[in-house]
Amino acid sequence: xHGADGWLCYEATCALARSLGMLVIGDVKRGDIGSTAExxxxxHFAHADALTLHPYLGADSLEPFLRRCRSDQKGVFxxxxxxxxxxxxxxxxxVGDGSLAEAVAARVHAWGKDLGEPGSYSxxxxxxxxxxxxxxxxxxxxxxxxxxLLPGVGAQGAKAADVxxxxxxxxxxxxxxxxxxxxxxFEPDDPAWLDKIHAAATAFADxxxxxxxxxx
Amino acid sequence: xHGADGWLCYEATCALARSLGMLVIGDVKRGDIGSTAExxxxxHFAHADALTLHPYLGADSLEPFLRRCRSDQKGVFxxxxxxxxxxxxxxxxxVGDGSLAEAVAARVHAWGKDLGEPGSYSxxxxxxxxxxxxxxxxxxxxxxxxxxLLPGVGAQGAKAADVxxxxxxxxxxxxxxxxxxxxxxFEPDDPAWLDKIHAAATAFADxxxxxxxxxx
Numbered sequence: 098x099h100g101a102d103g104w105l106c107y108e109a110t111c112a113l114a115r116s117l118g119m120l121v122i123g124d125v126k127r128g129d130i131g132s133t134a135e136x137x138x139x140x141h142f143a144h145a146d147a148l149t150l151h152p153y154l155g156a157d158s159l160e161p162f163l164r165r166c167r168s169d170q171k172g173v174f175x176x177x178x179x180x181x182x183x184x185x186x187x188x189x190x191x192v193g194d195g196s197l198a199e200a201v202a203a204r205v206h207a208w209g210k211d212l213g214e215p216g217s218y219s220x221x222x223x224x225x226x227x228x229x230x231x232x233x234x235x236x237x238x239x240x241x242x243x244x245x246l247l248p249g250v251g252a253q254g255a256k257a258a259d260v261x262x263x264x265x266x267x268x269x270x271x272x273x274x275x276x277x278x279x280x281x282x283f284e285p286d287d288p289a290w291l292d293k294i295h296a297a298a299t300a301f302a303d304x305x306x307x308x309x310x311x312x313x
Numbered sequence: 314x315h316g317a318d319g320w321l322c323y324e325a326t327c328a329l330a331r332s333l334g335m336l337v338i339g340d341v342k343r344g345d346i347g348s349t350a351e352x353x354x355x356x357h358f359a360h361a362d363a364l365t366l367h368p369y370l371g372a373d374s375l376e377p378f379l380r381r382c383r384s385d386q387k388g389v390f391x392x393x394x395x396x397x398x399x400x401x402x403x404x405x406x407x408v409g410d411g412s413l414a415e416a417v418a419a420r421v422h423a424w425g426k427d428l429g430e431p432g433s434y435s436x437x438x439x440x441x442x443x444x445x446x447x448x449x450x451x452x453x454x455x456x457x458x459x460x461x462l463l464p465g466v467g468a469q470g471a472k473a474a475d476v477x478x479x480x481x482x483x484x485x486x487x488x489x490x491x492x493x494x495x496x497x498x499f500e501p502d503d504p505a506w507l508d509k510i511h512a513a514a515t516a517f518a519d520x521x522x523x524x525x526x527x528x529x
Binding site: 158197 | 373400409493
């Protein structure tokens with residue numbers, strides 16, 4: 098696939114999903130200085146409702162995205178605790194009484210403090226790997242108003258049941274995604290690929306539904 | 314500009330620069346889990362000799378890029394101390410006896426430890442903002458074998474003279490880049506735009522040359 102073809106494919110996929118009434122989260126993991134962040138926000142929010150962002154450059158690198166959360170009903174998910182094994186290298190560093198991931202979590206809460214309806218979720222969410230289930234309760238306490246985007250179920254080894262602590266008593270507050278576990282059912286020579294993807298997606302949605310109700 | 318057109322423009326610019334014998338650094342600031350990192354490394358190293366990377370996801374997120382440093386003469390610049398004002402938000406957090414930026418610097422040194430010729434620079438470099446001149450000596454001591462890529466001169470306020478401590482006694486070890494200060498000379502209605510860009514680039518190169526010799 099040529100790079101420009103990849104971009105066109107991404108745009109077409111986003112447009113198709115939105116035409117079906119879906120919200121689109123662009124897992125673009127951007128993090129750059131203000132002027133570049135402004136260009137990324139403009140370009141990527143044209144295709145997605147929410148985007149994933151790196152926190153390392155701090156508040157001013159997020160501001161062009163947060164501005165569109167205030168004015169255009171957009172959302173962001175800041176990388177807090179990633180699903181990969183190497184997450185430990187930096188995110189486990191001790192910062193004060195906690196970890197670097199917890200320090201980032203406190204900032205995510207602060208960045209979303211004045212956004213969204215009081216008493217409800219803010220548009221400033223967090224990426225929290227489902228592969229670290231024992232950390233979910235602590236991170237939820239630090240970010241009570243953040244939507245959690247939870248990758249890591251499926252190919253990365255986590256189970257939907259692991260993420261139950263990320264949901265609130267109403268079964269809200271967490272988005273559990275799975276990519277390879279569903280898309281990997283596609284094989285060009287298998288005429289039943291669509292049925293297999295449908296079955297995998299349905300089974301996964303059922304598992305998430307059960308997890309989301311576990312605290313109600 | 315349409316997104317796919319932007320990609321084609323990027324590719325064409327990289328190809329033109331390489332055809333002129335230049336090394337191309339893609340300031341793409343990628344940082345993603347292993348499988349995605351592998352795809353990014355494959356796609357972006359097709360056009361650039363070196364890439365900028367986010368450290369937040371840890372060693373396994375860098376490995377697909379480091380592998381190509383070992384086998385394909387590629388290079389990376391890991392974000393250590395960024396040039397923007399918000400760099401302070403996370404990078405100044407206290408980690409042990411130093412800052413988070415210094416903790417990342419120690420890892421950058423470790424990641425490049427076995428790469429490159431002994432006694433010379435490694436292909437694992439660091440992005441260090443020229444806007445923080447008082448931190449250069451400390452970061453250089455933590456990363457004695459890392460090429461520093463120093464943004465921040467020009468539009469962001471730093472002077473080429475500020476970055477002198479990043480160079481070694483031979484005038485090596487640092488790449489000082491300027492984008493807006495040179496490219497911003499272009500105005501479509503000004504027939505002299507090429508002369509103006511040439512003058513800005515030449516003046517900038519002279520300033521960097523003076524800075525690079527200050528320790529010899």
